[in-house]
Amino acid sequence: SQKIEQNSEALNIQEGKTATLTCNYTNYSPAYLQWYRQDPGRGPVFLLLIRENEKEKRKERLKVTFDTTLKQSLFHITASQPADSATYLCALGEDTGFQKLVFGTGTRLLVSP
Amino acid sequence: DVKVTQSSRYLVKRTGEKVFLECVQDMDHENMFWYRQDPGLGLRLIYFSYDVKMKEKGDIPEGYSVSREKKERFSLILESASTNQTSMYLCASSLVVGRGQGTDTQYFGPGTRLTVL
Numbered sequence: 024s025q026k027i028e029q030n031s032e033a034l035n036i037q038e039g040k041t042a043t044l045t046c047n048y049t050n051y052s053p054a055y056l057q058w059y060r061q062d063p064g065r066g067p068v069f070l071l072l073i074r075e076n077e078k079e080k081r082k083e084r085l086k087v088t089f090d091t092t093l094k095q096s097l098f099h100i101t102a103s104q105p106a107d108s109a110t111y112l113c114a115l116g117e118d119t120g121f122q123k124l125v126f127g128t129g130t131r132l133l134v135s136p
Numbered sequence: 137d138v139k140v141t142q143s144s145r146y147l148v149k150r151t152g153e154k155v156f157l158e159c160v161q162d163m164d165h166e167n168m169f170w171y172r173q174d175p176g177l178g179l180r181l182i183y184f185s186y187d188v189k190m191k192e193k194g195d196i197p198e199g200y201s202v203s204r205e206k207k208e209r210f211s212l213i214l215e216s217a218s219t220n221q222t223s224m225y226l227c228a229s230s231l232v233v234g235r236g237q238g239t240d241t242q243y244f245g246p247g248t249r250l251t252v253l
Contacts, residue, residue, distance in 0.1 A: 031176070057241065064246075064247070064249075065246055065247065066140070066226050066227075066228070066244030066245050066246050067179075067242075067244050068243065068244070068245050069241045069243070072241065106138065112178070112179070114242075123169075123181065123184060123194075124242060125181075126171075126178050126179040127178060128176065128178035129178060
């Protein structure tokens, strides 16, 4: 069966450290993968996209890697801040006729001062 | 900036009522989506639409219908609300891009928290 797995347990880290979140998938062939941030009671907000032929993508303090052999993406936030505390969702897009995304359940990140 | 608005942030309805959730986007996006989000289950796609008057079932369409009479507006209808439809409902929109170039970045509204009593 198809699955997208993100760590359901919250990730607690100290301010200034690097947070690393994982997204593993099974029985998908994604053409690209996206990461979204969601704050409590709000809709998700797009952060980064990485395509299947890309190994790594960066944007300011964010970095995403995509390993299609391991079927895994890692999402890193360097020099984390309390304002980074949120739930982070990964989403897969397959290059099919309809442009849909399939979302993971998200990992909650808590950055303490 | 893309703006997606939803008609209500919070809604309380009774079992058996017909419920309308409205979503409007202002960026001329072709695609629009309705999701529900529940703890531990993540975002699940109910219906989506890729053009006016066009709709496709998502993963959990039972008990729901949709309407898209204008490009900017996508409505979710609960024909007869039940308590298991208590959830956060999220609308999203995205631009159509060419096949093989898809990014499908979705822009979400703030969500409607629906409680069915």
